[in-house]
Amino acid sequence: MIHSLSEENYLKTICHLEDKESKVSPAMLAKRLKISAASVIEMIKKLVEKQWVLYEKKRGIRLTEKGQNMALEIIRSHRLWEFFLLEKLLYTWDEVHDIAEQLEHVKASDLLKRLEHYLEYPQYDPHGDPIPQADGFMRPGDRIPLSEAQLESIGRVVAVKDSSSDFLQYLQKLSIEIGTEIQLVDKVPFNGSVIIRIGKDHPVNISREFAENLLIKEQ
Amino acid sequence: MIHSLSEENYLKTICHLEDKESKVSPAMLAKRLKISAASVIEMIKKLVEKQWVLYEKKRGIRLTEKGQNMALEIIRSHRLWEFFLLEKLLYTWDEVHDIAEQLEHVKASDLLKRLEHYLEYPQYDPHGDPIPQADGFMRPGDRIPLSEAQLESIGRVVAVKDSSSDFLQYLQKLSIEIGTEIQLVDKVPFNGSVIIRIGKDHPVNISREFAENLLIKEQ
DNA sequence: AAATCAAATAAGGTATACCTAATTTCGATT
DNA sequence: AATCGAAATTAGGTATACCTTATTTGATTT
Secondary structure, three states: OOHHHHHHHHHHHHHHHHHHOOOOHHHHHHHHHHOOHHHHHHHHHHHHHHHEEEEEEEEEEEHHHHHHHHHHHHHHHHHHHHHHHHHOOOOOOOHHHHHHHHHHHOOOOOOOHHHHHOOOOOOOOOOOOOOOOOOOOOOOOOOOEEOOOOHHHHHHHHEEEOHHHHHHHHHHHOOOOOOOOOEEEEEEOOOOEEEEEEEEOOOOOEEHHHHHHHEEEEO | OOOHHHHHHHHHHHHHHHHHHOOOHHHHHHHHHOOOOOHHHHHHHHHHHHHOOOEOOOOOOEEEEEEEEHHHHHHHHHHHHHHHHOOOOOOOOOOOHHHHHHOOOOOOHHHHHHHHHHHOOOOOOOOOEEOOOOOOOOOOOEEEHHHHHHOOOOOEEEOOOOOOOOHHHHHOOOOOOOOEEEEEEOOOOOOEEEEEEEEEOOOOOHHHHHHEEEEEEEE
């Protein structure tokens, strides 16, 4: 059965939300996809008919096995293309996502296998998210909160948990962006705050809360 | 102004037809795009409003300068992706076109420049068609009819002029397909027929008409 | 249990890009 | 100039995927 670009985006988003939340509601989907709740309801009906999702009010929206497989394939495509864009076209970590959103929908027999072979079987995308294998297997991610990094280790910022504009502005003040190298210099057991070195600057002290919201990939 | 996938396909197709025909009619577009003439008329109206094409019954459909630029950009994208698919993902010459039809519509600032840099500024796509430069300049193609090849030269089949099923079946009989290497062994002045070697086979004699319909890229 | 409020859903509408089935236009015979 | 046929065009219709504006449902508080 043929599927449209919209349907693919729904499946992908439901898959992501299922990972993060105990129950996926129409309202959550509407928020994530930036469309009205009414439109979501309509589409969910279609996806239920096609047997790609189940919907019960109590349990929320869930992918069927078929739906799950389709979603994983799209996520696989997205992450492989992200890797390509960073590694081969030298885009920066924050630029790749939006382009991969377009590339992920390209269909061709064998495309992902060829792409993956050409990229030498990357395991993680530039944001530290695991790339699902062709058989649907997906290892856990390898990005961790800065607060849990090894002492002395150097990591690269790959994402933030909190994306409030307060937090983002604070990041900007500290000259931290996606890709910035950060070394964990010391942890202060007293209040959980940590001392980090941003790039080659002098070390600074940041709060535990901050350190928990900054996701890094150790290298 | 934002443009849709359909609009892009119209512009691209009009551009190709303008090259080939003295006048582009709605009926020709309908045939090429495999949609009804009525739908073409509708779309042409929209494109005229957006000032991407001009339409007068006597002169037919023509791209404006803006439309021409947009069309060339899409063609550039198409041919760069074709090159990528062949060169990097190792697809065969006949597989790349359909995939590039999808990739050509991906939008991202800088994408084509990066892609082109990464591919080391290819001049021609796998079918011997020239890849327009960023500034819109496009050199002439470098594929020629087999009948005009240099004696002794070895070329690779990149396209056919005549795509009637009779012709294609004859090709199949001779084991010629896109990508097949052909050496021009000799020309017979008498009737214009030529003697060719297909791959590593014994030379065979083919008619002038045949040789004129087979486009090769010398190497 | 009644009131309240947000989430879910229904109803009806829009734009895009197709379609088929008339109808009109126009150039080429006759 | 009348006729004919193909091409162009109009009219009206469909599916997709959105929308806004009710209305309903249901969970939570009072």
